[in-house]
Amino acid sequence: MIAVGVAITTVEIWLFKSIVDDVLVPGTLEPLVWIAGAYVGLLLMGAIASLADDYIATWVAENFVLDLRCDTLAHAQSLSPSFLDQQHLGDLLSRLTGDVRAIEEFVVEGVSAALSAALRIIFFTAALFILQWQLALVALITAPLLWIGTRICMNWIKEASRDQRRFSGSVTAVAAGALANHALVTASNRQDYEVERLRNEGQGALRTQLATARIGGLLNPMVNLAELVGMMTIVLLGSLAVSDGSLTLGGLLIFVTYLGKLYGPVRDLGSLGETVFEAAAGAERVIEVLDEKPGVVERANAVDLGRAKGKISFEAVDFTYGPDTIPVLSDFSLELVPGEMVALTGPSGSGKSTAAKMMMRLHDPTSGRLMIDGRDMRDATLKSLRRNVSVLLQEALIVRGSVRENIKYARPDAGDEEMIEAAVAAGAHEFIEALPDGYASDLGERGRSLSSGQRQRVAIARALLADAPVLVLDEPSTGLDAASRDELVAPLRRLTAGRTTLLISHDPRLIEQADRSIRIDGGRAIPTAPLPGNQLERVLV
Numbered sequence: 001m002i003a004v005g006v007a008i009t010t011v012e013i014w015l016f017k018s019i020v021d022d023v024l025v026p027g028t029l030e031p032l033v034w035i036a037g038a039y040v041g042l043l044l045m046g047a048i049a050s051l052a053d054d055y056i057a058t059w060v061a062e063n064f065v066l067d068l069r070c071d072t073l074a075h076a077q078s079l080s081p082s083f084l085d086q087q088h089l090g091d092l093l094s095r096l097t098g099d100v101r102a103i104e105e106f107v108v109e110g111v112s113a114a115l116s117a118a119l120r121i122i123f124f125t126a127a128l129f130i131l132q133w134q135l136a137l138v139a140l141i142t143a144p145l146l147w148i149g150t151r152i153c154m155n156w157i158k159e160a161s162r163d164q165r166r167f168s169g170s171v172t173a174v175a176a177g178a179l180a181n182h183a184l185v186t187a188s189n190r191q192d193y194e195v196e197r198l199r200n201e202g203q204g205a206l207r208t209q210l211a212t213a214r215i216g217g218l219l220n221p222m223v224n225l226a227e228l229v230g231m232m233t234i235v236l237l238g239s240l241a242v243s244d245g246s247l248t249l250g251g252l253l254i255f256v257t258y259l260g261k262l263y264g265p266v267r268d269l270g271s272l273g274e275t276v277f278e279a280a281a282g283a284e285r286v287i288e289v290l291d292e293k294p295g296v297v298e299r300a301n302a303v304d305l306g307r308a309k310g311k312i313s314f315e316a317v318d319f320t321y322g323p324d325t326i327p328v329l330s331d332f333s334l335e336l337v338p339g340e341m342v343a344l345t346g347p348s349g350s351g352k353s354t355a356a357k358m359m360m361r362l363h364d365p366t367s368g369r370l371m372i373d374g375r376d377m378r379d380a381t382l383k384s385l386r387r388n389v390s391v392l393l394q395e396a397l398i399v400r401g402s403v404r405e406n407i408k409y410a411r412p413d414a415g416d417e418e419m420i421e422a423a424v425a426a427g428a429h430e431f432i433e434a435l436p437d438g439y440a441s442d443l444g445e446r447g448r449s450l451s452s453g454q455r456q457r458v459a460i461a462r463a464l465l466a467d468a469p470v471l472v473l474d475e476p477s478t479g480l481d482a483a484s485r486d487e488l489v490a491p492l493r494r495l496t497a498g499r500t501t502l503l504i505s506h507d508p509r510l511i512e513q514a515d516r517s518i519r520i521d522g523g524r525a526i527p528t529a530p531l532p533g534n535q536l537e538r539v540l541v
Contacts (some may be wrong), residue, residue, distance in 0.1 A: 002112060007118040008046045010127055013254050013261075015039060020250030029511035044352045046435060062106040068100050072289055079365065080295030094172040095289060106279030117265035123264075124258045131251050131258075135241060139234050139259050157249025171201045201305045201359035205392070234259055244455070296364055298382050305384040309373050310500035311468035312339040312359060312523070317368035319354060330523030332368070338469070341501040343514035348518040352504045356472045359391050359502060372470070390468035392495075394475035396455035403432050404439040406458055407449070410466035426461035453487060460491045471501040477510055485509060 015035055021320055022031040073089070073096060128136035178185055178194040185194055238255060247255070294514050306452055312335070319329040326349040344352050358362050358370055361377055370377050390410070395492035398406055407419050423429040435441035447455045456476060463471065476492065477485045489509060496503075496513070503514055511517060517528045 001049045001056065002116045003119055004048060004049040005053065006116065006123050008042050008049065009120075009261075010123040012039065012042055013257050014127065015042075016257070017248070017250035017254045019250050020093070020253055025249060057108055057112060061104055065100055065104045068103065069096050069284070072096055072286055075290055075292075075294075078294040078296075079292055091173040092289070093176065095282075095285050098172075099285045102278045102282035102499055103286065106276055109399035110276065110279065113268055117268040120265040121262060121269075124262045127258050128255060132241060132247050132257050132463050133234055135234065135247070135255065138237060139255075139262075140246045163397050171198065171205060174198045174201055220283060224514045231256065231259065233454040265540070296361055296382070297380060302379060302381040303384075305372065305375070305380045305388055310336075310388075310509060311371075311373050312336040312470060312500055312502070313369075313370060313371040313374075314355070314358075317358070317365045317370060318523075319358065319363060319366050327366075327523055328519075329365075330358050332520075332523060332525055334518060334525045336500050336502060338500050339498050340516075341496050341503055341514045343503045343505065343511045343517040344520065344522035345504075345506065345511070345517060350515045352520060353474055355393070355520075356502060356504055359470065359472055360391055361385055386469050389470040389472065391472040391474065392456075392459055392463050392476050394478035396447070396452070398443050398455055398458065400443075400445055402437075402440050402442055403435065403458065406443060407439075407461045407465055409462055410411070414465055415420045419461075422451070422461040422464040423458075425464050425494045426457045427487065428457040428491075432458075456488060457491060460488075460495050464495055469499055471499045473501060473505065473510075475505055477505065477507045489513070 015038055018031060018035055023029060023035070076092065120335055125140070127134070128139060174194070174197045178198070185191055234256060238247060238252040242391065244250050314332050315330040317329050318327055319332075320327045332351070332355065334342070334355075344355065346352055354363065358365065361370075361382060364370075364378060372380065372385070372388070399409060400493040404416070404419065405421060408414050420429060423432055423439075432439055432441075441449075443449055443458075447458070450458065453521075473492070473496075478490055485507060486509070491514065501514075503510060505511055519526045519528050
């Protein structure tokens with residue numbers, strides 16, 4: 001479509017020669033009939049080509065952006081939690097938005113612009129040589145000089161573009177962090193500090209923008225001067241050609257028109273470097289994410305577990321987060337039989353949460369095996385494994401949406417009756433019904449419209465509805481007051497009934513519910529004797 005459009009433009013300019021030479025100079029109007037018809041036909045063809053070009057380009061661009069963002073997000077979600085924990089959320093969001101858009105502008109707009117510029121140069125140059133090749137040679141001397149000057153300036157823009165993309169990600173990261181921790185920022189009177197951080201990063205972006213503007217301000221006068229010199233030279237030589245009869249007046253006019261339109265694409269090709277550099281800077285940041293290798297990869301011959309019975313076995317498991325780090329788990333062996341609740345205790349950093357994450361296969365053992373129903377977890381598909389292992393974290397995670405969407409998050413195909421039964425069993429139905437729109441109520445960002453205890457009971461209802469045979473409870477009562485913890489015991493009993501449960505907690509009231517208790521010491525599992533509640537509480541304190 002671009003080629004058709006350029007060809008039509010070339011012919012439209014050429015028709016102006018006929019208007020001058022066949023109509024104006026001889027003073028006759030008869031040729032205007034076919035010339036007008038030709039213009040109307042070209043106009044219709046150009047409109048069709050332009051519409052097709054715009055529609056196809058938009059389709060390609062938006063699908064490209066959507067696919068790249070989805071692929072990047074899908075890959076990011078497959079990475080290990082430790083990698084994501086080290087990244088700024090705002091910076092990752094900037095890579096998914098601004099950086100992908102910069103790539104899209106080059107792939108679609110940049111490539112289209114380059115193709116259009118190249119075709120215009122070819123068509124217009126051919127027209128110049130057809131009109132008078134001697135004059136065309138003189139005219140083309142200016143074009144390479146123009147291109148070289150533009151390319152020199154574009155090299156200066158390269159580094160500024162890379163810095164600009166980096167600062168853009170930093171600005172987003174600072175803003176996202178300040179808003180995500182709004183309560184902490186406000187309570188600590190650090191609003192001015194966060195604004196100042198944003199200002200500092202923004203000033204870095206401003207400096208790169210100003211550097212680009214300075215280069216552009218230098219480039220434009222140079223280009224305009226070169227174009228003016230070239231155009232005046234051609235007007236002078238062309239006037240001599242008209243006077244000696246080697247070129248018609250109409251020929252000179254369209255020669256100047258073609259030449260004026262030739263400088264534009266030459267400049268476009270030279271300045272395309274800015275789009276290329278911005279896209280390259282954005283691509284580098286996106287590729288950093290795409291090049292990161294997932295810590296857990298599904299095997300090619302992985303099988304679907306179906307509904308597991310729930311026997312979990314850690315067999316001499318070792319785990320380290322990196323080659324130069326201290327082992328978190330060392331010769332860790334533990335067996336959980338179906339329907340049993342095992343409490344896992346130990347000091348912070350002893351590896352309790354790591355063991356829990358390994359049951360969901362967020363990490364794989366460095367050595368040893370982790371089994372489910374006698375099968376190595378690495379032989380199971382990730383979806384079927386995580387369908388059989390449900391988790392309740394110390395921070396009850398709530399997605400933006402309604403109560404219904406949150407409870408059904410793990411089982412979106414569940415019916416409303418099942419959802420309400422799960423909410424009743426979790427002790428959440430009463431307060432949900434009291435919300436303005438009941439189960440249709442929007443819970444806001446991260447469920448901040450609910451109390452901590454209410455969020456936890458919504459999470460319990462979600463786990464109940466998921467109905468997985470294996471359950472991981474990672475500090476489910478953290479952050480709750482004594483009354484809320486007491487209210488949580490009954491729903492947790494209903495949740496864990498008949499399920500293989502690993503309970504990570506320092507709450508004596510919850511540990512009392514376990515069938516047995518295991519303590520992690522030096523990365524190993526050490527069985528502990530059952531203790532009365534009051535004695536256990538003293539030991540934990």
